[in-house]
Amino acid sequence: MQFVRSIGCELIQGYYYGRPMPFAEFKHTRRERGWNVETPAIRRYYGAIGSVDFLTDKPMAVVEFSRNRLHYLFANPEYMETLHSIGIESLEQSETYINSAATPISKGVVNFMEDIIQSRAEKSMTYTENGQYMKLEARYMARNGLNHLGVIHLSNITIHEGLDTLDTKGALDWVTRNLFYLYQMVTLIDFAGDTAVPLVMNSPYRKYLFQREQDLEFQLRQYTDVMIYPDDRKRFMEFNDRSSLFERAKKDPYGTIIGCFRTLGNDRKYHWDIHSILPVRRKGKIYFLYTVRSSPLDEKDFRKPLLGLLSSLPGGT
Template sequence: MARTISGTLASVEALSRWRDPEKGMISPGVFIPLLEDSRQIRKLDLYVLEEICRLYQQQLAEGKVVIPASFNLSRMDFFQGSIFEDVEEIRKRYQVPRNMLYVEITESVFVHEGDVLHQEIQRFRQAGYEVWMDDFGSGYSSLNTLKNYSFDEIKIDMAFLSQFTEKSQNIIKAIIRMAKEIGIHTLMEGVETREHAEFARSIGCELLQGYYYGRPMSFGELSQAYQENHWQVETPELRRYYGALGPVDFQTDKPMAVAEVGRNRFRYLFANEEYGTTIQSAGMDSLRQSAVFVNAQAGPISKNIQNFLTDVVSSRTGKDLTYTVNGQYMQLKANHLASHDQHHLVLLHLTNFTIQKEKDLAGDLDWVIRNMMYLYRHVFLVDTKDDMVIPLVMNSPFRKYLFPKRSGVRELVQEYVETMIHPSDRDRFLAFNDSHSLMERIRKSPEGMISGGFRTLGNDGEYHWDIHSIFPAIRKGKVYLLYTARHFPKANA
């Protein structure tokens, strides 16, 4: 079974296949009913379990990867003595942890309800086994069964995908949403095409099984496929980690994404269409560009988002962040879901206030930012690629030297230092503005910007200590530099 969110190999299902030397492959649909009618099916089911345990012990002894496996129990298994005790005897003999074995019970078993069935399933779950309902939706009693029994996972019958119509898709969506509401994990059987897999991923189905990933194969063939495809096998810890996504509603109409934060790296695992549209409204072409922006080692916005996510992860709670990017007011809501080995899952919701109903809030933010501009003596937008400087705020004597746009960044810096900077500070100022080392210094800065104090000419004709700062800003995929100077009254010369 493959996990939709990560592509990891979550488990395998142990199946019975009969290869007759004369008749070839005999379908399970032929010999399973015969074994059930003759009450011999228990021998086959326990043999399959013993093979799983034997191979587990063999792989462990050889230092190889062990893969969790599910095994099937038939209807008759529950009415010929305690099947739980027989399973436990085999498991203990091979010392297999219970969390490496999943018990699959087909839906048809529950047609014959009774105290014995309830008790045995209860014993499995209380002992630490996961119990799955197989072929969910194949019979008439599915919802009653969910009401009367407790399961860890349901396997949605492959019949729903055999005719991939809009109606069948809507039914599957409803099943997934219902399962999330009552706290049951989901697996879709019969996945044969990329379209099937993408659909399942988009609606939040957690696991997939079917010919799209591989036909039934022997253990030797599985080992070879595992090596050739470089599959990552889930450990029980990793299964719990990704299992935290079980309750998440992927079918929401709100902009939603799931991301992983860890080891100084942010990456998206999933984003719905609405989230992608909101990202584009903020001037990002794609999720990839958005992730690059968040991971950027320079720029106060990127650093602010990184610090925000760090706070969410360290506090294990939900937080909100409002910021501006490309002229848009954005609100990012993040909730911590799970942690594993320095990796953390977070649920994200993103709102663009500028284009959403919250325009009054966007107006308030715009008013605040405009008033904040009065704190600065000047703000320059520097286009290093086109060698252009654009003045945004000019509250200093230098305004008479700078027209709406000015080309020649290096020449402008030289003119500024000779006009505005105290002679004793000019060498430091030129080193501060050195274009060759500028971006490297910004990248190394924890704040995503560089700052320096220089005595700067004021409107009164006197030099005052100002804080000069430089930081990058991205607009429509292009990197600019913002240069600001702000009075620092407590350090007057």
């Protein structure tokens, strides 16, 4: 049974599922085992899988997507090897991560699959996972009510050999490094270890920016007292309340917690900055990435028309 499934047989009949039996016994067995009668709609739905090449050497899986949840129906050995390369040991672990983890990656995959369902087109997306560049490609297959079938291919660009792929990886590395210039601060926070590791510090006030590696509560209070405008400090401490971080990220459509606070700048003045906290996973462990970047509210070319728009609203001043 496992062999015929592995070569792409979508229909299997035989003693493995049920021996020949009288109709009355069949009705009883069907109720007892929860068997469903195949309708023409279900036959067409799963029959679409018959066009898939199961003998490809490309990492491939057949998935069912329903109510924003992904479920694997099949994955070839190459697909499993790709999952192993990013620290995921089973399809069940991959499903749990995609369906329940409050991270931008998992929510990005869900949004990507929703886009495939809406467009019915073949599409691809690139993202990073456990320090690896990944490419996900998907093709829409069929629909039955709220259930949708698709074929996906997952490639680890970082470890995959080939000139075109290496060019893609080099471009991604170059873009990633240059993106750091958009941020005043990027820090990796490990709540379990009570540590913070500074990754990017584009500010002369480095001595207040998580220089100490341990005691996150001390670092947070020190940063708040020195860098945050007094009227924003209470709100800033609530924004950084670690007891609710994961739940807040889980509720956000993009898996990110965002706040805008007046923060001390290089010119010794306070500026509106965007503070973001997003959960990231590495080797099965959840960390939090804390970033600070300039807000459009601090730009006159943005603020002036915005204030004009607000003043034109009923009750605006």
